[in-house]
Amino acid sequence: MYLKEIGAKAKLASRYMAKCSTELKNKALLKVADDLIKNQDEIIKANKIDIDNAVADGMSAALLDRLTLTPERFELMAEGIRQVVLLDDPIGEVTGMKKRPNGLVIGQQRVPMGVIGIIYESRPNVTVDAFALTFKTGNAVILRGGSDCIYSNIALVKSIRESLKSLSIDENAISLIENTDRKLAIEFMKMNEYLDLLIPRGGAGLIRNVVLNATVPVIETGTGNCHIYVDKDADLDKAIPIINNAKLQRLGVCNACESLVIHKDIAEKAIPLIAADLSKHECEIRGDEASKMYSNCINDCTEEDFGTEYLDKIISVKTVSSLDEAIEHINKYSTGHSEAIITESYEASQRFLNEVDSACVYVNASTRFTDGFMFGFGAEIGISTQKLHARGPMGLLALTSTKYIIYGNGQIRE
């Protein structure tokens, strides 16, 4: 009953939102940003409760850091919302309008998705981010954050709903499932009557749970077992810094490189240099037998390593005897997120781009660029690793649908 009520209210709000002008949506977003700054003391108080509980539960320092709200982070959240205001509103655009032989004029109009559910873990900034993006695209959003973050989320959503109310906007454009019971989360994933789309944001376990349980349409995001292939024609002056960057610039992210594939003809030259550079930065290397011949810094690896997203200072190495073998290995173990080839060969670059089956395929660049901001979308709701609807970094467009509008003058079908 509790969820159905939230769902029904969100559905109604989505009808309201679909009619909202860009002007009003932008005005509301700016008000939400200003009010979050104004209400930050109160929200930080609520955040403290979450932090105290997390400390008592022994949460790791890294996760505690993600959970913590500070005045600087309020500035960042508000700035994030203001950036979304500056983006073009995709809603209403009509594309491909054509006249059919019978005189019907058929066009495709961009419309909001409707009601979007988002299930995520303990990062309160996702609450604000997800609201800004779904609101700008004329959707209603239902948030289900982690229990670790519940007091922060309640306070954030309260502030946002009050801002909307003050402008006479239906505050059910954002709702939070305050009861973090897991059974309710599963029920939420099956609300086909109310949810048009569900996006999980978080670790592999959360995403798997949503994919296996949801009956509503889902966009699978996130997990990235990303590869860099060092081709026999690689320029090592590019390869070494790119590998270093892709593995070490930030460890816990889905676009970090987790596995190297190295052509045997360049292994003797490349592996000692790569191993020395990574080892210097305390990165553990786990390689196959052939790779271990070229460096003492390489530990044993198992088949399991090739399928592991470490999110840590560890990387696996596989040597191959051809481009074909490299592509086959990558297509077998990759999660379809981001892969790069380092090569000066035209043919190898083209074959890699065409044959590697991932959302983002790079030539001579770090996989760390897979990101809505880096791609120039101005914002990001996540990175899709499925092929339906959206693939790769998702900006505002991924939160929209289309409908056909047809102008007739009495046509009937023969």
Added chain:
Amino acid sequence: MYLKEIGAKAKLASRYMAKCSTELKNKALLKVADDLIKNQDEIIKANKIDIDNAVADGMSAALLDRLTLTPERFELMAEGIRQVVLLDDPIGEVTGMKKRPNGLVIGQQRVPMGVIGIIYESRPNVTVDAFALTFKTGNAVILRGGSDCIYSNIALVKSIRESLKSLSIDENAISLIENTDRKLAIEFMKMNEYLDLLIPRGGAGLIRNVVLNATVPVIETGTGNCHIYVDKDADLDKAIPIINNAKLQRLGVCNACESLVIHKDIAEKAIPLIAADLSKHECEIRGDEASKMYSNCINDCTEEDFGTEYLDKIISVKTVSSLDEAIEHINKYSTGHSEAIITESYEASQRFLNEVDSACVYVNASTRFTDGFMFGFGAEIGISTQKLHARGPMGLLALTSTKYIIYGNGQIRE
């Protein structure tokens, strides 16, 4: 094991298909069409077994007709394939290629979906249709047809696989699940390792079963509780033939009109004319109290009628006192397929187009036009009633995905 083997082979075939040239794909499609004609006697023999079984099971005449293969239908199936040959191959197109400030050049390339599963009922022509469309778009397809049609499907797929083999094309580009055990069908819906997309084609029960059980991405197709709204400013010379066409031109289709919504200011004039016309064609009308005042041909209706897709010579009537009420009623009871307004009012037409939340929204035309061929796509794999990925009639593009291709020259992320 049986399904996993089919899945693994299809996955491999999908890698092969993704690299296939348009030329080879077209050559293969023409060969498949020719060979089906050549092998028709053998296939018709298999079809006879299905028909005999169906007759023994007491299948209705309408369903028996759908099941039956004749030389004329072989010509139609072959012609359907040849039409697909003439369509542009969408695979490989690169759109939106842009240079970022750091020099990375990022484009989006259209690629096949991969492995597509199709679950359908007893129409053997779907087997051939689904193959032609998925093959042209570089996918591998796994078909799970109804048990009523199994001998026909086995014979059709055998012919197609032999045609592919004769051109040295991986014949696992098409596979059929020959064991029609329902448990296997459920297992099929959960093959996330192998299936990139699952499309159910058939009645409401089949589609619901897939939506509730599948863990792979699904495109929901089909059910249509379509409305026509007769506005107070309707031209009844357009309204009467459009309603007649939308309800009666073909009964068992998802884009047939199932419910009329009539503005009270035109009810007195419109309802007697509409009721007389529909009754003349033996169509039962079930209307609310207000509508019954204007015609003796209108029977009682219940709330349930408004939510029913009759697929029969029955239509419901609801009277409303405003455009707002009409839109609200439609958005409440519609399945989001196709709805039309009959009006000469500019404002009413624009509001209806914008506020009715359906895949196809018409002004002054029959809902029967919702169809890939009528929309000019040249082919159709189904009509999506969900908002993710594809909405409305789905042509070749709906069977494709995209990937980002990124050209760098050593870029790393700061």
